[in-house]
Amino acid sequence: MDTIKQTPGEKAFEAVNLTLVLLITIILLYPLLFVILASVSDPRRIYDTFLLVWPQGFNLESYKAIFENGDIWIGYRNTILYTTVGTAINVFMTILGAYPLSRRRFYGKNVFTFLFTFTMFFSGGLIPTYLVNQSLGILNSIWVLVLPGAISVFNLIIMRTYFQTQIPVELEESAFVDGCSDWRLLFKIVLPLSMPIIAVMILFYGVGHWNSYFDSLIYMTDRDKFPLQLFLREILIKNSMQDMLGVAVDEQYSQRMMAREGIKYSIVVASSLPLLILYPLLSKFFEKGILVGAIKG
Amino acid sequence: MEIQTARKPSAEGFSRRLAEIGKQLKRNIGLYLIIAPAFFYFVIWHFWPLYGIQIAFKDYMPALGITGSPWVGLEHFTRFFRTFFFWDILRNTLGISVYGLIVGIPAPIILALMFNEIRRKRLRSVVQTISYAPHFISVVVAVGILFFFISPTTGVINGIITRFGGSPIDFMANPSHFWHLFVWSGLWQSIGWSSLIYTAAMAGIPPDQYEAAYIDGASRFRRIWHVTLPGIMPTIMILSIMSIGGVMNVGFEKVLLMQTDMNLAKSEVISTYMYKSGIVEAQYSFSAAVGLFNNVVNFILLILFNAIAKRAGQTSLW
Known part of the structure; x- marks a missing residue:
């Protein structure tokens, strides 16, 4: 050109x-x-x-102010915990779901694929899901944040496509000749070859956990279990609302207002920091994930 | 799909087939063990809730459980349809969504086309990478940043307005701004990321098509119109069907964050109403009915648009 x-x-x-x-x-x-x-x-x-x-x-006054704020530390700690545990479960479960679906010899492949993708288009809805979690007795615990969304069908399809296109059948056959079981084959041979897509999955799921607020809003009742995003919501959204309702303005009040505004900016930066740092380094992986997904809509 | 043979299945053939399936299952037992956890996950968190949908037709009482609660038929649905703001909620839901689609479907395509016309590869990759940075900001932070920008006293947008001699606008106090704020801030977050998919699709167009068009004397615009656009048409169709299928879902987590008592007339949508009646007020059955109505309409729209796309001879989801 x-x-x-x-x-x-x-x-x-x-x-x-x-x-x-x-x-x-x-x-x-x-x-x-x-x-x-x-x-x-x-x-x-x-x-x-x-x-x-x-x-x-x-x-840097406002940064000092937020690091003296106990809530932020609690939020940070919880978010790191939920993100790590949640992402580990996500990736593990997605691999388990995607691998068999990528094998032609897997009888019933279409039935499973249909059942899984159906859930993308029709779900029980908020309340029936809430009741399920209630009957499982996992409300207000880490499990309600990491288990109900353990597999994203969209990511499952990306992963399946990767296995389908990148893991040759011949590789499997030779492993079977050597007496290898499916389980060993997956963990010793297939996964080491799939590190690029696993990295993409870690990123997609990890960002999702780090940024989510709604599940915790519904399910978490103890303040010391709140993730960072819920505290952010209190500071950024609830306070903003009050500001916009316009209260009396005296000199001192506006000073305090200004200081609080500064805190809001630094808290946004502090909460997005991991992503802001990693983002330029990881952008290649994100793009790769999209490319793999785009192969099969 | 396999073509059905007209031959009558003999008893012998049937049992042989069964034996064959049995052999297949046994040989691949490992795969079934591997998929089992994922399968149970879907059963518990996606199919078990489907069973719970029945409470939409019942008066759910926690003490009686889902099965034990009495049936009330369509009572919750008629109550929902008769609430005096039902039409407002429906209008807001469809209005915000359709507005979002009208803006959100073509914009990333246009951006991707523009990126695609940049010749310097390095520059192209830098601007594209910057363009999708907002995608990774959480919805809470995104709404927070939106509030910074539209604040009547300190916001950048009002700063610009006053600079050019206008008077500051209190965007959140006036409900009529809500749809615009929602849709355009959503575009800010999504445009770059969505354009990435189209860029990937454009990369797959064979270069000889461009060369042929060039030799035939096609101008830059004609090449975009006759080569690039048809090349990404399947991707456009798939993504459009998917988003039209989600038309009732709005960006509910974001609506909830942006909602105030002042803009409720324009910001209450089916899902926020469902959230409030179900989670906040604990009217489980009523909320489940609202949710079911939402899901069914959504599902019908998805099937409808998929069928239309199929009819038109374009790509479809199934």
Whole structure:
């Protein structure tokens, strides 16, 4: 394509396209950038400028304030626990579900595939699921956060497609000749060959656990079991609501308001920190996951 | 699908077939053991709740259990249809969803087309990577950031409005802004990630099609229109059917976060109503009925649009 000679019209097209793309990219990126800049700025001076493009009066006070906040530590601890345990269960269960479905010799493959994918399109709904968890006696425990969503059908299909296309049948056959069982075959031969897709699964599920709030909102009643996102909801959403309802404004009040605004920015950064750091490093894996999934819609 | 043979199954053939199945099962017993945990997972958390749907037609009392509670027929459904804001809720649910689809389906396609026209590979990959960063922000944080931006006193958007001589708008106080805020902030989070799938599909278009079009004198736009778009059409269809099938689900976790007493008239959707009546007010049966209504409408829409896509000779889900 690059060898094709460009007409002036084409050049203009490229210039316009590139400008638009850069503009869109800046608009998409700016909200994140703004929060990072605001979090290290002096809260009183954030709004002095028209658009924040550089920290105003570098200041880490608000970070100090959030790390003195006990809730945040509880939230962090719980979220790390739920994410680790949850992701481990997710990946293990998804492998177990996906591998047999990828084998042609698996009799009943279509029945299982149908049963699993059906759940994507029709579910019992919120209350019937709640009642199931209640009868299992797992409310207000880590299990209600990690078991009911143990397998995402979407990820299961991605994984199955990977096994189907990347693990040759000949490999299996030679293993069987050597007297290998299905279980050993899966863990000793297939999985070591599937590390790229397992990395993708860890990322997809891990991000999901880290970011989820709704399940904990319904199922968790003890404050010391709340994940980070629930505390964030209290600070970012509930407080915002109060601010917007507009209460009396005196000098001291607005000072406190400003300090609290600063805390909000730094808490957003602190809670998204693991992803913000990992994101540029992991983006290749995410894209790979999408590519594998795209092979078979 | 296998083609059925017209031959009458003889008793002997049948038993031989059974023996063959038995042999297959036995030889692959390991695979069945491997899939067993996943299978039980689906039975417990996806099929057992289906059994619980019956409480939508019952007066569920925890002491009596699901089976023991008395039947009441369609009482909960008629109550739901007769609540005076039923039509508001239905309008909001469909309105927000359809608005979201109108914006959310074409936008990532257009963005992917624009990315695809960038020749410098490195630049293309950098802008694409940036574009999907918002996808990894939690919904709580996303709504938090939205609130930062629209705050009447400190928000960037109002800063821009006042800078150009306008007066600040209190976006959250006026319900009429709710749909726009919801849909466009959703697009901010999803556009880059969704465009990634189309980019992958575009990468699969054979380059000789472009060369042929170029030799025939097709302009840049014509090449996009006659080569790129048809090339990604199956992907567009599959993704559209999937999102149309989810039309009743809205982005309920986000709606709940953005909801205030002030914007309720425009922000109450079926799923938030179900959440409040079920989890907050513990009216299990009523809430289950609301949820079932939602699911059934959703399922019908999915089947309908899949059938339409099939008729039109395009790709379909099944």
